[in-house]
Amino acid sequence: MSLSDDQRLAMYTPQEIGRAIQKRRRELKITQKEFAKRLDKSERTIQKYESGEIIVKTGIIKQIADELDIPWQELLEAKPNPTDEKEDNSPDYSFNTLSEVIKALFAMTQIKDISFSLSCSKPPESPEWTSSLLVNGKGNGMYDADFCLFMENWMNKLAAFHDGTMSKDQYETWQNHTLDYYSESYFSDSNLK
Numbered sequence: 001m002s003l004s005d006d007q008r009l010a011m012y013t014p015q016e017i018g019r020a021i022q023k024r025r026r027e028l029k030i031t032q033k034e035f036a037k038r039l040d041k042s043e044r045t046i047q048k049y050e051s052g053e054i055i056v057k058t059g060i061i062k063q064i065a066d067e068l069d070i071p072w073q074e075l076l077e078a079k080p081n082p083t084d085e086k087e088d089n090s091p092d093y094s095f096n097t098l099s100e101v102i103k104a105l106f107a108m109t110q111i112k113d114i115s116f117s118l119s120c121s122k123p124p125e126s127p128e129w130t131s132s133l134l135v136n137g138k139g140n141g142m143y144d145a146d147f148c149l150f151m152e153n154w155m156n157k158l159a160a161f162h163d164g165t166m167s168k169d170q171y172e173t174w175q176n177h178t179l180d181y182y183s184e185s186y187f188s189d190s191n192l193k
Helices: 005-009 014-027 032-039 043-051 058-067 072-077 098-108 144-162 168-181
Strands: 116-121 130-135
Touching: 005 058, 005 072, 014 043, 014 072, 032 043, 032 058, 043 168, 058 072, 130 144, 144 168
Parallel strands: none
Antiparallel strands: 116 130
């Protein structure tokens, strides 16, 4: 007895399917934006497919596989190689001095696709001495709203982690998922203000 297409598809989790789609798309050097256009979908829908947030139906899988020039069964079997995964979660950068943090802030405020503004308050005008880097979610930068949504989500995840309702593994999984989710949110070519 052979399995139907739907039964075969049910053997994979949405996350496995998403990783397989993402792996093949990246092999072909197709951006999520370009892929979305090809499939007549939104870029957000492609992001949801690849993150496993949406259960992808058989017909859509076949359409995706056609666009990726691979039989849909092979697409599903193209599970990521464990050596493709980063072994540790250490960042690709390090901050060992205050100078390195300040240098990163200088670079961040030059990005035109996120509208950063700076704020500082101090006594006697204010009861606290604070400095902040602000982003207006309704600003003109291409990623202003995305950045604010990320910050809101991050604050909620940090609170859950600190109050014990989210484990360290869950928090790290969320971090990795978030980094992967935004990995193709490229800044425009004329990045500097």
